[in-house]
Amino acid sequence: xxxxxxxxxxxxxxxxxxxxxxxxTKEKVSIAALPFVSSSPIFIAxxxxxxxxxxxxxxxxxxxAAQPVAVATASGDTDFGITGLTGGFYNLAGKGALKxxxxxxxxxxxxxxxxxxxxxxxxxxxxRKPADLAGKTVGITTVGSTFHYNLGKLxxxxxxxxxxxxxxxxxxxxxxxxxxxxxxxxxxxxTANNAYQLEKEGAGKIIGWVHQETPWQLGALFTSTRMVxxxxxxxxxxxxxxxxxxxxxxxxxLQKDASGKRVFGKKAEDLYxxxxxxxxxxxxPQTVLASANFIDPQGRLLVKxxxxxxxxxxxxxxxxxxxxxxxxxxxxxxxxHMQVPQN
Amino acid sequence: MPxxxxxxxxxxxxxxxxxxxxxxxAFAAIIAAWQLSSSSGLLPALFMPSPLAVxxxxxxxxxxGALTRHLAASLQRIxxxxxxxxxxxxxxxxxxxxxxxxxxIGLPVTSALFPIPKIALLPLLILWFGIGEPSKxxxxxxxxxxxxxxxxxxxxxxxxxxxxxxxQSFGLPAAMIVWKILLPxxxxxxxxxxxxxxxxxxxxxxxxxxxGAEHGIGAFILAAGNLMQTDQLVAGVVLLxxxxxxxxxxxxxxxxxxxxxx
Numbered sequence: 001x002x003x004x005x006x007x008x009x010x011x012x013x014x015x016x017x018x019x020x021x022x023x024x025t026k027e028k029v030s031i032a033a034l035p036f037v038s039s040s041p042i043f044i045a046x047x048x049x050x051x052x053x054x055x056x057x058x059x060x061x062x063x064x065a066a067q068p069v070a071v072a073t074a075s076g077d078t079d080f081g082i083t084g085l086t087g088g089f090y091n092l093a094g095k096g097a098l099k100x101x102x103x104x105x106x107x108x109x110x111x112x113x114x115x116x117x118x119x120x121x122x123x124x125x126x127x128r129k130p131a132d133l134a135g136k137t138v139g140i141t142t143v144g145s146t147f148h149y150n151l152g153k154l155x156x157x158x159x160x161x162x163x164x165x166x167x168x169x170x171x172x173x174x175x176x177x178x179x180x181x182x183x184x185x186x187x188x189x190x191t192a193n194n195a196y197q198l199e200k201e202g203a204g205k206i207i208g209w210v211h212q213e214t215p216w217q218l219g220a221l222f223t224s225t226r227m228v229x230x231x232x233x234x235x236x237x238x239x240x241x242x243x244x245x246x247x248x249x250x251x252x253x254l255q256k257d258a259s260g261k262r263v264f265g266k267k268a269e270d271l272y273x274x275x276x277x278x279x280x281x282x283x284x285p286q287t288v289l290a291s292a293n294f295i296d297p298q299g300r301l302l303v304k305x306x307x308x309x310x311x312x313x314x315x316x317x318x319x320x321x322x323x324x325x326x327x328x329x330x331x332x333x334x335x336x337h338m339q340v341p342q343n
Numbered sequence: 344m345p346x347x348x349x350x351x352x353x354x355x356x357x358x359x360x361x362x363x364x365x366x367x368x369a370f371a372a373i374i375a376a377w378q379l380s381s382s383s384g385l386l387p388a389l390f391m392p393s394p395l396a397v398x399x400x401x402x403x404x405x406x407x408g409a410l411t412r413h414l415a416a417s418l419q420r421i422x423x424x425x426x427x428x429x430x431x432x433x434x435x436x437x438x439x440x441x442x443x444x445x446x447x448i449g450l451p452v453t454s455a456l457f458p459i460p461k462i463a464l465l466p467l468l469i470l471w472f473g474i475g476e477p478s479k480x481x482x483x484x485x486x487x488x489x490x491x492x493x494x495x496x497x498x499x500x501x502x503x504x505x506x507x508x509x510x511q512s513f514g515l516p517a518a519m520i521v522w523k524i525l526l527p528x529x530x531x532x533x534x535x536x537x538x539x540x541x542x543x544x545x546x547x548x549x550x551x552x553x554x555g556a557e558h559g560i561g562a563f564i565l566a567a568g569n570l571m572q573t574d575q576l577v578a579g580v581v582l583l584x585x586x587x588x589x590x591x592x593x594x595x596x597x598x599x600x601x602x603x604x605x
Binding site: 091 | 474554557566570
């Protein structure tokens with residue numbers, strides 16, 4: 001009896017110790033992300049065990065705006081962040097706290113993501129294509145947002161002044177939809193799933209897509225300077241797992257048939273439960289497909305475009321003059337970044 | 344002969360008349376300490392801009408002419424919103440001070456509506472008034488209305504009854520009692536209500552300019568926050584503070600002039 005008890009005790013002790021060893025070998029890391037399909041390489045990599053395979057125990061912290069994601073990463077509340085690149089991001093990165101290490105979303109020709117949507121009345125009155133936005137009233141989220149940048153680049157491309165557009169910062173996507181429906185703005189910029197919804201309701205007409213006008217690097221995976229300097233090996237492991245996620249994402253959502261039309265197969269279906277778990281509000285399968293924008297399968301950044309973005313924001317006075325992309329880009333974690341300026 | 348003994352002077356102290364340079368020295372000391380900790384690196388620029396950076400941001404605002412644009416837009420909204428809210432509040436508050444029926448209806452309604460955060464009503468105000476100027480003015484006016492009602496009503500309520508009775512026994516008509524006794528008697532209370540309502544108007548201008556405002560101090564502060572331009576953010580806040588000081592100074596002058604009969 002006693003022997004049995006001792007043996008049991010020893011076994012228990014072993015099991016406990018074993019458990020401890022296992023939890024010790026996994027390194028805890030955290031990432032700040034938005035609950036959007038564009039963050040889903042992270043969700044996919046976590047659910048399919050790619051982070052576990054690298055010995056990382058990943059906690060995903062969900063935020064509701066791009067700004068707090070960058071702030072949380074800069075302040076050390078999370079180790080990584082993944083979101084859209086905004087003027088606010090560059091100002092924060094320019095203070096030396098952040099490093100961009102891999103690509104997230106990109107506006108790539110052939111992949112619908114952000115649309116220019118006109119209200120039906122303005123459409124009838126002649127607002128038929130993005131170039132017609134000169135002189136109109138356009139709703140955006142905030143000054144210095146990606147939508148603001150898109151309009152600036154559009155103005156540059158078609159040779160009109162951005163000043164000629166009356167920008168209405170409306171803070172949120174629902175406000176923008178409401179303003180369009182109430183015909184208080186002539187047009188808005190909005191993501192594909194919302195754009196389709198507006199068109200279905202007869203409240204808006206899609207007059208073009210940003211990828212047709214001004215393709216650009218929309219989002220990035222980034223970490224803090226502290227992480228790159230102090231836990232480089234961890235960052236390398238993290239990026240490896242992330243790139244498996246982007247590859248799986250590309251196989252499921254970015255395939256095209258011979259005629260160049262996008263096709264979604266069984267792989268997209270298989271990933272749906274992951275999207276259902278992480279994307280908020282919980283999407284329908286077709287919403288996921290409509291929101292699945294282009295993400296480089298190998299995490300490569302359009303580097304020159306990031307330089308251009310910073311220069312544009314600086315020209316508008318929205319980003320401080322001393323912000324230097326060279327200082328917050330760390331191109332050593334991903335191979336084959338595109339259009340790297342030679343300097 | 345009773346014995347007399349000298350009594351030392353026991354007055355003095357408890358004198359609210361202050362040392363007039365104390366506030367300036369305190370301000371200067373705080374700002375100097377702030378600048379010192381910024382330039383020594385104790386306070387990283389990521390978390391708080393230095394006073395010099397804030398000053399530079401202000402200077403840039405003046406240089407580019409953005410300052411006048413923002414100030415003009417905001418002052419217009421504040422002045423209009425405050426005037427509308429104050430006129431409404433004065434009318435309702437006076438009615439509540441004079442008529443029993445108005446008081447019985449007004450008090451519970453005011454108590455029910457006053458604590459509603461006007462920012463929470465912003466989406467409704469936008470539906471009613473659109474994203475243009477009217478919704479911004481309405482936000483400020485609503486915020487100003489209720490405190491003005493309460494200060495006006497309590498000020499009128501606090502006018503000594505014996506003054507009114509005296510007027511009555513001298514045969515003054517009711518309208519004259521209101522004009523010559525009630526309103527002047529309530530004026531100090533109403534004016535101190537203005538101090539509160541003007542501060543509320545300044546607070547609400549930031550909320551009012553959240554939606555669809557291209558220019559204005561509130562829009563400027565919000566944009567600076569979105570852009571993580573903390574120096575400009577603090578510069579905008581400093582502007583609001585200065586505006587608050589200016590309004591307070593103006594109200595003091597108004598008080599001295601209106602209450603010169605005291």
